[in-house]
Amino acid sequence: MSTNPVEVNGLTSVYGDFTAVAGIDLQVRQGEIFALLGTNGAGKTTTMETLEGHRRPQGGEVRVLGLDPFRNRRRLTGRVSAVLQESGFAGDLTASETLRLWQRLHPGRSGPPDPLALVDLGHRADVRVKQLSGGERRRLDLALAVSTDPELLFLDEPTTGLDPASRERTWRILRDLRAEGRTILLTTHYLEEAEALSDRVSIMDRGTIAISGTLAEVVASHAARIRCALPPGAGPLPPFEGESVLDGGLLTVWTRRLQQDLHRLLAWAEREGHELGRLSAADASLAEVFASVRAESAAAELEGVR
Amino acid sequence: MNGWAAVAGAELRLILRNRTTALMALALPLLFAGLSFSQNSPVGEGTSALAVVQMGMLLSFTVYLTGTTTLSARRQQLYLKRLRSSRASVLGIVTGLMLPLVLLALVQAAVLFGLTGAVAGQVPAQPALLVLAVLVGGAMFAALAFLTAAFTSSPEAAQFTTAPAFVVVAAGLIWTLTTSPEDIGPEQLAVPGGALAQLARYGWDGGGSPSGILLAIAMSLLVTVVSIAVAATAFRWEPRG
Numbered sequence: 001m002s003t004n005p006v007e008v009n010g011l012t013s014v015y016g017d018f019t020a021v022a023g024i025d026l027q028v029r030q031g032e033i034f035a036l037l038g039t040n041g042a043g044k045t046t047t048m049e050t051l052e053g054h055r056r057p058q059g060g061e062v063r064v065l066g067l068d069p070f071r072n073r074r075r076l077t078g079r080v081s082a083v084l085q086e087s088g089f090a091g092d093l094t095a096s097e098t099l100r101l102w103q104r105l106h107p108g109r110s111g112p113p114d115p116l117a118l119v120d121l122g123h124r125a126d127v128r129v130k131q132l133s134g135g136e137r138r139r140l141d142l143a144l145a146v147s148t149d150p151e152l153l154f155l156d157e158p159t160t161g162l163d164p165a166s167r168e169r170t171w172r173i174l175r176d177l178r179a180e181g182r183t184i185l186l187t188t189h190y191l192e193e194a195e196a197l198s199d200r201v202s203i204m205d206r207g208t209i210a211i212s213g214t215l216a217e218v219v220a221s222h223a224a225r226i227r228c229a230l231p232p233g234a235g236p237l238p239p240f241e242g243e244s245v246l247d248g249g250l251l252t253v254w255t256r257r258l259q260q261d262l263h264r265l266l267a268w269a270e271r272e273g274h275e276l277g278r279l280s281a282a283d284a285s286l287a288e289v290f291a292s293v294r295a296e297s298a299a300a301e302l303e304g305v306r
Numbered sequence: 307m308n309g310w311a312a313v314a315g316a317e318l319r320l321i322l323r324n325r326t327t328a329l330m331a332l333a334l335p336l337l338f339a340g341l342s343f344s345q346n347s348p349v350g351e352g353t354s355a356l357a358v359v360q361m362g363m364l365l366s367f368t369v370y371l372t373g374t375t376t377l378s379a380r381r382q383q384l385y386l387k388r389l390r391s392s393r394a395s396v397l398g399i400v401t402g403l404m405l406p407l408v409l410l411a412l413v414q415a416a417v418l419f420g421l422t423g424a425v426a427g428q429v430p431a432q433p434a435l436l437v438l439a440v441l442v443g444g445a446m447f448a449a450l451a452f453l454t455a456a457f458t459s460s461p462e463a464a465q466f467t468t469a470p471a472f473v474v475v476a477a478g479l480i481w482t483l484t485t486s487p488e489d490i491g492p493e494q495l496a497v498p499g500g501a502l503a504q505l506a507r508y509g510w511d512g513g514g515s516p517s518g519i520l521l522a523i524a525m526s527l528l529v530t531v532v533s534i535a536v537a538a539t540a541f542r543w544e545p546r547g
Contacts, residue, residue, distance in 0.1 A: 088388030104312035105392040
């Protein structure tokens with residue numbers, strides 16, 4: 001028997017005749033931060049809603065802490081906390097009253113002694129929710145989620161709309177939660193968020209998982225890039241393992257063998273006595289991986305239209 | 307019934323803090339009921355008929371209209387979705403949201419019956435039965451609010467969606483009040499409002515056999531249970547779209 005907090009095998013979710021999720025597999029391991037990336041309409045939110053027990057899957061098997069989340073939603077509440085995109089707070093309750101209501105609705109589950117302080121909202125405890133800023137509300141949401149001492153947290157775009165300082169603060173809190181051994185599954189539009197936080201990522205595209213793995217694995221699956229400006233009148237280039245493109249004196253090499261091709265380029269320049277301008281070499285960024293997934297997807301869609 | 311006390315505590319705060327709901331819940335029913343002093347009671351005779359009409363108005367506005375509006379508003383704010391994602395049960399959530407309104411109606415009824423009694427120089431013969439009538443009626447109107455909110459898309463729409471039940475309840479009240487107590491049969495009691503009128507009338511004037519009283523209570527509870535059962539399956543916890 002698997003002990004992964006989240007086990008998804010062949011999940012399929014259909015709205016009418018639209019297939020939002022088309023048979024995905026997903027495993028989130030104990031104590032990790034897992035980021036589910038994807039464009040709008042990729043199926044992230046549907047997947048999250050299914051994991052939260054709000055949707056019954058049309059196909060496949062879903063286990064959250066070993067249980068079917070749809071049948072055991074109330075049993076899982078508290079052990080599993082979800083932060084949705086919309087908080088659903090009552091505007092005329094204060095932050096501390098909102099927290100207290102939530103704690104009373106989860107008897108027997110006590111988390112940290114002062115969840116508001118944990119999210120730097122201690123000084124705003126007696127302010128009505130409608131007077132809190134958007135960022136403060138998201139943090140209050142996080143405080144509620146933490147207050148039930150969850151083993152697993154689902155966060156749907158936890159930092160969307162936050163200013164950079166608030167985002168940093170949220171990241172710090174999430175890292176602290178991971179350090180306590182809690183498991184976190186989050187969705188995000190922000191690639192830097194996935195890069196900053198997550199141990200593993202999946203990129204969803206049109207209802208399927210395009211790429212999955214650790215950040216290093218995902219990035220390694222894509223070609224690294226060498227770029228430099230060649231001096232005018234440079235002779236023929238050395239043969240590269242990867243693909244090279246010369247565009248008006250600007251050379252780009254896409255390669256899976258970065259070290260070899262970089263060496264060839266440098267050796268060639270040395271031999272020919274060329275000075276290479278604006279030289280850079282880097283692994284693919286998550287942004288590039290993401291962009292290529294989207295490009296492939298757009299191409300496939302175009303194909304479909306024809 | 308998980309969570310009802312926590313939800314009720316929060317809801318009471320919300321009612322008292324929001325000026326519009328507070329005004330609607332407190333002033334409007336008293337105003338309407340007070341109007342009933344200014345003219346002769348439209349139906350029946352004597353003080354008990356007046357008290358029955360007052361109770362019907364209080365329950366209709368304080369519990370039913372405000373309750374339907376509250377449920378729709380809380381749904382629109384996604385507050386219901388939030389509560390649904392907690393350990394609270396459906397019955398716990400609805401009870402918690404409606405209970406403060408029922409208690410409010412009870413307080414209003416006490417004030418109004420006191421005034422009515424003072425003006426008429428009468429005291430209710432069976433005050434406990436009157437209290438019971440308000441509580442049973444409160445539960446029934448709360449259940450009807452739950453049912454109506456299932457078919458109400460926005461708080462504003464509650465003004466229209468509550469109209470049919472208002473008419474039915476008014477008809478039930480009038481039918482019972484225009485029939486003498488001993489001639490009341492299951493057909494009057496079956497109309498929502500009819501049984502409540504009968505209970506309140508016994509409460510004010512005295513009389514009523516235990517079986518007659520039990521039948522009136524049972525009929526009201528039947529409406530309550532059926533409303534909750536239908537509403538629980540038809541109710542949407544999130545706004546459309």
